[in-house]
Amino acid sequence: xxGFVVFSLRRAWQGFWRNALMSLAATATMVLMLLLLAGxxxxxxxxxxALDFTESKVQVxxxxxxxxxxxxxxxxxxxIKALPGVAGVTLVTREEALAxxxxxxxxxxxxxxxxxxxxxxxxxxxxxxxxxPSYAAPVAAALQPNLNPAVHNxxxxxxxAKNVKTVxxxxxxxxxxILVVIGVIVLFIIINTIRLAVVARSEExxxxxxxxxxxxxxxxxxxxxxxxVGLLGAAITLGGLALLADxxxxxxVDFFRVLPLSFGSLxxxxxxxxxxxxxxxGVLGSxxxxxTYLIR
Amino acid sequence: xxxxxxxxxxxxxxxxxxxxRGQGRSAADRAILILHDxxxxxxxxxxxxxxxxxxxxxxxxxxxxxxxxxGKSTIIKLLIRDxxxxxxxxxxxxxxxxxxxxxxxxxxxxxxxxxxxxxxxxPTKSVWENVAFALEVTGSPRRKxxxxxxxxxxxxxxxxxxxxxxxxxxxxxxxxxAIARALVHDPRLIIADEPTGNLDPLISWEIIQLLxxxxxxxxxxxxxxxxxxxxxxxxxxxxxxxxxxVIRDEVGGAYHRAD
Numbered sequence: 098x099x100g101f102v103v104f105s106l107r108r109a110w111q112g113f114w115r116n117a118l119m120s121l122a123a124t125a126t127m128v129l130m131l132l133l134l135a136g137x138x139x140x141x142x143x144x145x146x147a148l149d150f151t152e153s154k155v156q157v158x159x160x161x162x163x164x165x166x167x168x169x170x171x172x173x174x175x176x177i178k179a180l181p182g183v184a185g186v187t188l189v190t191r192e193e194a195l196a197x198x199x200x201x202x203x204x205x206x207x208x209x210x211x212x213x214x215x216x217x218x219x220x221x222x223x224x225x226x227x228x229x230p231s232y233a234a235p236v237a238a239a240l241q242p243n244l245n246p247a248v249h250n251x252x253x254x255x256x257x258a259k260n261v262k263t264v265x266x267x268x269x270x271x272x273x274x275i276l277v278v279i280g281v282i283v284l285f286i287i288i289n290t291i292r293l294a295v296v297a298r299s300e301e302x303x304x305x306x307x308x309x310x311x312x313x314x315x316x317x318x319x320x321x322x323x324x325x326v327g328l329l330g331a332a333i334t335l336g337g338l339a340l341l342a343d344x345x346x347x348x349x350v351d352f353f354r355v356l357p358l359s360f361g362s363l364x365x366x367x368x369x370x371x372x373x374x375x376x377x378x379g380v381l382g383s384x385x386x387x388x389t390y391l392i393r
Numbered sequence: 394x395x396x397x398x399x400x401x402x403x404x405x406x407x408x409x410x411x412x413x414r415g416q417g418r419s420a421a422d423r424a425i426l427i428l429h430d431x432x433x434x435x436x437x438x439x440x441x442x443x444x445x446x447x448x449x450x451x452x453x454x455x456x457x458x459x460x461x462x463x464g465k466s467t468i469i470k471l472l473i474r475d476x477x478x479x480x481x482x483x484x485x486x487x488x489x490x491x492x493x494x495x496x497x498x499x500x501x502x503x504x505x506x507x508x509x510x511x512x513x514x515x516p517t518k519s520v521w522e523n524v525a526f527a528l529e530v531t532g533s534p535r536r537k538x539x540x541x542x543x544x545x546x547x548x549x550x551x552x553x554x555x556x557x558x559x560x561x562x563x564x565x566x567x568x569x570x571a572i573a574r575a576l577v578h579d580p581r582l583i584i585a586d587e588p589t590g591n592l593d594p595l596i597s598w599e600i601i602q603l604l605x606x607x608x609x610x611x612x613x614x615x616x617x618x619x620x621x622x623x624x625x626x627x628x629x630x631x632x633x634x635x636x637x638x639v640i641r642d643e644v645g646g647a648y649h650r651a652d
Contacts (some may be wrong), residue, residue, distance in 0.1 A: 126461065214477065300513065303513070304515065307502065307507050307513075308530060308574070309502035309531050311532070314530045336400070
């Protein structure tokens with residue numbers, strides 16, 4: 098058994114270097130495909146975290162009547178906190194609301210119209226963060242004015258929440274489908290490239306068959322060779338990505354702005370995906386390529 | 394002595410007795426190879442062999458003659474179980490090849506050594522490595538490979554050329570390397586497919602002498618050839634094929650039918 102493994106590894110190593118040009122072509126193809134896969138994964142991760150971020154922005158805003166007493170405001174706050182699906186509640190006082198308006202106008206370069214008012218027209222409000230956008234409808238329903246006298250109106254974000262959720266779901270599904278499609282295309286290209294390397298050695302395989310080599314002795318050297326191509330391709334791809342990490346990271350921060358992207362986990366995922374995809378494609382590619390040469 | 398055509402009752406009974414013995418794997422004089430009413434039709438509809446009956450006792454030396462396309466290569470393919478007979482039985486050393494599980498095929502192939510017209514040597518390996526390759530890829534332990542390879546190289550007279558690669562050898566030396574490789578498994582049967590086809594007459598005789606010597610050591614030899622001089626001169630058993638049928642099977646025969 099150990100003899101068999103040593104034999105197969107030695108033959109894989111010899112095979113790789115004897116036909117160095119073909120092996121390098123297969124490795125280069127592998128690198129290109131893995132870069133494509135990694136690039137798509139990076140974009141997909143960015144988009145999904147952008148969507149997560151948007152999702153987390155979905156919230157319910159409750160405007161209170163202007164004349165609500167501080168006690169009633171506090172009481173309403175307690176009521177909201179007790180509702181299911183509420184992650185957090187922020188009170189925006191009438192003064193804060195006015196200050197925000199003034200700041201907004203200043204940012205936009207418009208005249209501050211509030212100076213013509215003799216009193217603050219803004220109501221106090223609660224901004225409610227939800228644990229999940231799907232809670233928007235029940236939370237809004239529970240805070241309607243007819244149930245809570247302090248409430249003037251509830252800002253309707255049900256539709257927004259629904260839209261964002263639809264987009265997120267489509268993105269996730271489409272992303273997975275595209276990933277699978279790319280995987281299959283990559284597999285076909287890799288199989289073809291490795292098949293060329295196998296065909297180049299068909300004479301050797303024929304002799305092996307004629308002298309009575311078992312399928313395992315014919316197959317495994319090629320499978321190990323495919324694994325070598327895959328792992329080498331993965332190493333080169335990861336090396337390239339590591340060199341590009343800083344510009345890519347900068348671009349992603351620029352592009353997606355303040356997203357809570359965790360680069361640590363993205364890098365870990367990429368190492369895992371690129372290595373396993375390289376290894377898996379190399380092994381599967383050689384396995385399928387060499388199959389035609391085995392005993393019928 | 395002439396073997397009667399396959400259809401007579403006497404031959405049939407001898408053949409069937411040998412067939413039984415082969416399956417029982419008991420008798421010392423059993424047949425190494427039995428083809429029993431073998432027909433082979435390829436998927437494209439071409440029938441390469443029709444009702445072929447052939448019994449080759451252990452230790453025999455048989456010439457397989459006939460024009461191209463007569464079915465010689467198909468017989469060889471059936472023997473190494475590259476193909477399976479459409480009907481009839483192919484029994485090698487007591488094993489019915491059609492009933493052989495896929496996994497057992499490599500082991501059966503090790504009972505056969507094959508020599509080709511074009512040698513089929515690996516160009517980047519030395520003589521010694523080419524011969525050792527046959528043992529390596531069948532999982533022989535290294536300590537057994539060295540003495541076995543040295544022994545067969547001595548037998549074919551290539552000990553001095555052991556380190557050379559095929560392109561440095563003459564055609565005859567290349568074919569002797571291929572014969573050494575075929576022998577290294579201690580096969581029961583050597584199949585030589587036009588082994589002298591690429592060699593000049595003098596070298597051809599060298600190769601024939603070598604095959605005869607191997608035959609004297611007890612290995613059955615089956616040689617497909619177009620070389621009329623060799624066949625006629627040696628007066629060994631001759632099996633002639635034409636259009637997939639055995640048209641002649643005689644011991645001491647010439648290449649052409651003696652009319």
